Amino acid sequence: MNPVIEVRNLTKRYKDTLALDNVSFDIQKDTIYGFLGRNGAGKTTAMSILTAQNLPTSGEVRVFGENPYENARVLSRMCFVRESQKYPDDATPRHAFASARLFFPRWDQELADELIDEFQLPLKRTIKKLSRGQLSAVGVIIGLASRAEITFFDEPYLGLDAVARQIFYDRLLADYAEHPRTVLLSSHLIDEVSNLIERVLVIDAGRIIMDESTDDAREQATNVVGDAAAIERALDGREVIHRESLGRVASITFLGRLEDAERAALTAAGLDLAPVSLQQLIVRRTQQRTPRHDALAASDVTQEGVSR
Template identity: 70%
Template sequence: MTAVIEVSNLTKRYRDAVAVDDVSFRVEKDTITGLLGRNGAGKTTVMSILTAQNIATAGSVRIFGEEPYENARVLSRMCFVRESQKYPDDAQPRHAFGSARLFFPNWDQNLAERLIDEFQLPTTRAIKKLSRGQLSAVGIIIGLASRAEITFFDEPYLGLDAVARQIFYDRLREDYTDHPRTVILSSHLIDEVANLLEKVVVLDRGRIVMDEETDAVRDRAVTLVGDVGAVDAFCADREVLHREGLGRVASVTVAGPLSQADRRALTASRVEIVPVSLQELVVRTTRHAAQTRGERIEEGALR
């Protein structure tokens, strides 16, 4: 496959803080990639550098094989939907859509109008007076209707209720199927977007802790539940990502796939094998990485 995004040894420092730390990854053409991680992991900073809205301290970025900064050929082929998007004080959604229609050559007005109706968005109200969810809907509509070759969605659904979020997921899936393009989706609602993703890149404290195809990730870890002696004996030589216990029952999440022999041995020991969801795996992996570095973990960072 052809890589449309190539990131090599990317680093971004702010005085004494390192927001992105020597990050390298590739994104293939016409795929949906999840850029996942805790709040403050560096996701927005990476997206801002890729879209030339921020400058790297070190490393290189190539979009369509070119440096994106001050490069109109590249920037005109991308759309960045960000949570903190700013608009003029007197701007209305219809103004934002009109500008987008002029800027993006693949703009689909029929899709935009359909989404306006589905999100029940008032197009003649000042954007500064919209609710948080309505403001998110403006960004989602631009991101989908633009049909840009590369679209970045940075936590695009903030303030949307469950019904509106599902509309976004459904329309993204439908339009991506009919009009393939490259989508980078940053999210902390990982289980909600898991079925959309073909690849996941997980950041923790500015570093990549996971960069894999989604199908491969699903076999990366399992949780074993059973008698503490049987579970501990099996896990003795394995990497433990998380452990909980109650009396004689242990629940241990271990890294690595299980062989058929492993499964037979666990069944014989009456140890239950429980699949790990993508969100749980990301939570366990980032916590495990932080604990090995001796860092404090904040509850709910990925919830």
């Protein structure tokens, strides 16, 4: 294991709101992560602390083995692209890219020029007059062309249409293959990014509830459909995370892997088995909250920097 980020017992509190609750995890070198969770889960807060744009209440963060706060050696090796990025009123995309070229030592101008053309970005228009999609393109171009050793994408591509998002995904994979680095991709479009990400890091109400490879995550749960009574007998003792029923027919999603013999027995009982998509799994897992965490998450949206 070769972590480039180490987080230990990280806590962030905004007055009465607990945004991060004693969080610990590692981020490995040259890996694409899906940093996933509901609005208010604490994703943006965590990334802001990792990039030294926010301070923790307690706990420790090490990036490349060092504290990133006011550490130019570390900060020049990271790029944080966020949807709510602010620019001076008179700034144009050309100004934003010129500044990025000065800050990021691995900046690739040729790649930036290619992306500007692909996204059809007007360079001379002030950023405040750009459409939401054009503004998203500015962030995506900086994130890709910086070729930073660690790049955080905090949903900067939400304004892009489906074609532009596919350009981003294709370009990210192609450039990652040629220039490996660590990428943290925060997204609500889980099904769209599921084929990009190698590891899944899920945060819910300020706590990490999943940290594993995408393949292992996909195998965590199974959906079974059929006679409700037969399903209940077959799944006795298993952890059910979602249940729907219509008359005597039920659809139940449960955690845990099935052995071949168990699958055969369920099929023989007339029950249909289906895999659970990554998005379905995460939706079901993050629906399971304690009342205390529900109250905390509801208050998150009132605090700046905790709304994602």
